Amino acid sequence: MRSKVTGAQRWVVKIGSALLTADGKGLDRAAMSVWVEQMVALHEAGVELVLVSSGAVAAGMSRLGWTARPSAMHELQAAAAIGQMGLVQAWESSFAEHGRHTAQVLLTHDDLSDRKRYLNARSTLRALVELKVIPVINENDTVVTDEIRFGDNDTLAALVANLVEADLLVILTDRDGMFDADPRNNPDAQLIYEARADDPALDAVAGSVGGALGRGGMQTKLRAARLAARSGAHTIIVGGRLERVLDRLKAGERIGTLLSPERGMLAARKQWLAGHLQTRGTLVLDAGAVAALSQGNKSLLPVGVKLVQGSFRRGEMVVCVAPDGREIARGLANYSALEAQKIIGQPSDAIVGLLGYMAEPELVHRDNLILV
Numbered sequence: 001m002r003s004k005v006t007g008a009q010r011w012v013v014k015i016g017s018a019l020l021t022a023d024g025k026g027l028d029r030a031a032m033s034v035w036v037e038q039m040v041a042l043h044e045a046g047v048e049l050v051l052v053s054s055g056a057v058a059a060g061m062s063r064l065g066w067t068a069r070p071s072a073m074h075e076l077q078a079a080a081a082i083g084q085m086g087l088v089q090a091w092e093s094s095f096a097e098h099g100r101h102t103a104q105v106l107l108t109h110d111d112l113s114d115r116k117r118y119l120n121a122r123s124t125l126r127a128l129v130e131l132k133v134i135p136v137i138n139e140n141d142t143v144v145t146d147e148i149r150f151g152d153n154d155t156l157a158a159l160v161a162n163l164v165e166a167d168l169l170v171i172l173t174d175r176d177g178m179f180d181a182d183p184r185n186n187p188d189a190q191l192i193y194e195a196r197a198d199d200p201a202l203d204a205v206a207g208s209v210g211g212a213l214g215r216g217g218m219q220t221k222l223r224a225a226r227l228a229a230r231s232g233a234h235t236i237i238v239g240g241r242l243e244r245v246l247d248r249l250k251a252g253e254r255i256g257t258l259l260s261p262e263r264g265m266l267a268a269r270k271q272w273l274a275g276h277l278q279t280r281g282t283l284v285l286d287a288g289a290v291a292a293l294s295q296g297n298k299s300l301l302p303v304g305v306k307l308v309q310g311s312f313r314r315g316e317m318v319v320c321v322a323p324d325g326r327e328i329a330r331g332l333a334n335y336s337a338l339e340a341q342k343i344i345g346q347p348s349d350a351i352v353g354l355l356g357y358m359a360e361p362e363l364v365h366r367d368n369l370i371l372v
């Protein structure tokens with residue numbers, strides 16, 4: 001029984017090109033509807049779901065009647081743009097049969113390394129998940145060029161897992177999981193059931209290149225698991241063609257390869273925050289807010305802040321000090337310094353009236369706060 005999998009509340013499910021396109025013969029709609037059925041069942045069981053779907057280039061190639069993957073970037077991008085239409089149509093109509101809506105989200109690496117865009121993407125995805133809509137994410141192949149492209153959707157899926165703070169990343173692929181040698185040329189290769197994501201011994205077994213349709217291979221899946229582990233997520237690499245694969249994972253069955261993070265989700269996040277030393281401003285708290293924060297596990301609301309110093313943007317690190325200047329905590333501000341100045345001392349339900357919108361009711365959320 002895998003309790004970390006059965007207990008996971010937020011899953012990112014990534015489906016690779018090799019699986020989705022029935023090995024190059026257009027989209028495999030029958031397989032898609034089988035996954036959709038299982039994802040809907042997960043949804044009904046209260047699991048929050050985000051889908052990362054590859055397959056745009058492969059679907060576009062099949063629409064255009066191309067049999068070989070083009071090497072010219074613009075042809076690849078054109079194929080992706082054409083194929084993405086079919087891809088999202090297929091997901092939407094399949095989920096619609098179960099009364100579920102989907103939402104198309106196209107992201108680039110740049111979007112996730114820019115702090116403001118990162119926060120915007122995070123808010124949108126959170127809102128979609130709350131609305132019980134299934135976001136279907138792919139790389140925005142039209143706007144990426146060589147240096148900024150992900151190169152593979154495994155990395156994208158891991159970044160999405162970090163973004164939405166998923167506790168489980170499920171990578172569906174064309175093999176039953178990660179083997180101790182590339183099964184293409186080692187018929188005796190054994191499936192690895194469990195390992196620590198950071199185990200260096202895994203590098204040697206992951207090989208390097210992917211199949212004809214996908215590009216990543218096991219190496220990018222391993223890298224993705226390590227990236228996901230940074231925010232405390234577990235990763236499962238498992239065969240997408242295994243019967244009832246997602247149902248069986250949810251039931252705790254030992255299928256696929258489970259790669260575990262070193263530490264839990266919140267601890268990993270706080271450690272990441274603690275490493276972020278650059279602070280951009282200071283919030284001077286009132287005595288009530290100092291007491292609330294010191295007790296632990298409380299967010300900082302605008303009402304408990306007396307003064308805003310410095311110039312910071314949404315998402316940047318600020319220092320929270322007591323009225324006597326003593327440092328209490330550090331955290332990521334949900335509002336810029338200019339906005340914070342307008343809402344401090346006010347209850348959170350006044351934020352919309354003061355700013356014309358509300359990003360979050362807290363000035364600093366407790367998950368983004370570390371006590372000093």
Ligand SMILES: Nc1ncnc2c1ncn2[C@@H]1O[C@H](COP(=O)(O)OP(=O)(O)O)[C@@H](O)[C@H]1O
Nearest residue numbers: 016017018173179182207210211214216217218
């Ligand atoms: N140790 C390994 N265990 C399993 N598969 C491996 C291993 N090393 C390399 N591979 C290859 O990685 C391929 C899956 O990667 P890829 O083709 O990128 O698929 P996807 O489109 O699902 O991302 C498998 O078909 C397999 O041949």
Ligand SMILES: N[C@@H](CCC(=O)OP(=O)(O)O)C(=O)O
Nearest residue numbers: 017054055056057153214215
């Ligand atoms: N974004 C592109 C490429 C992604 C890709 O090949 O990824 P994968 O099959 O997961 O290794 C697509 O949808 O075709």
